């Protein structure tokens with residue numbers, strides 16, 4: 001791998017403030033780097049048929065399995081919600097919306113929400129509290145890394161996707177419907193073919209996310225824009 005200026009502890013140049021200006025021109029812009037730089041979410045209302053085939057989904061899951069995973073715990077799994085199961089899911093959404101105090105008309109809109117998008121999955125994390133050497137936050141990291149690889153693989157295949165949770169994912173009715181012991185329903189992932197062109201949002205300042213260690217100094221990085 002080629003060493004970038006930041007890795008050699010040199011300051012970024014002025015061009016680092018420009019969108020994309022921080023990318024080391026010495027790094028070959030392979031297709032995979034372009035793909036990673038372009039990944040972005042596409043909302044369910046902008047997704048249509050065709051969705052990924054089972055084989056394509058399996059490939060995306062195989063990519064997700066490349067996420068770093070301390071202890072090889074595989075602290076996640078995905079659940080495919082079939083077309084014929086959307087109505088059942090919609091019923092649950094409505095019951096939860098009513099339980100959470102929304103009025104009947106507002107709650108009824110949840111029926112349509114469960115139908116959106118050609119492919120719908122639930123992302124489940126299985127976080128174990130009693131694993132030596134692998135604290136829970138490391139398992140969450142791994143589950144999130146896997147989700148990101150899954151989304152990125154689908155993006156690389158030309159599909160759009162979006163991860164959405166909302167308060168309902170933490171409701172006992174949905175937790176019971178999807179989860180076993182030590183499991184959490186993290187979110188739903190909708191996947192399909194984008195109906196409009198879109199791009200990644202925002203331009204992050206890389207210096208906020210990568211900087212030299214300054215022991216004892218107040219944090220100089222990780223400051224959200």
Ligand SMILES: Cc1cc2nc3c(=O)[nH]c(=O)nc-3n(C[C@H](O)[C@H](O)[C@H](O)COP(=O)(O)O)c2cc1C
Nearest residue numbers: 039040041042147162163164165166186187200201
């Ligand atoms: C686990 C998880 C749950 C999320 N839940 C929601 C949500 O309920 N509502 C929402 O607007 N965005 C949610 N997001 C964020 C979107 O999926 C998306 O990442 C965000 O809009 C930024 O867009 P981008 O992926 O194109 O950068 C969630 C993301 C993750 C990882």
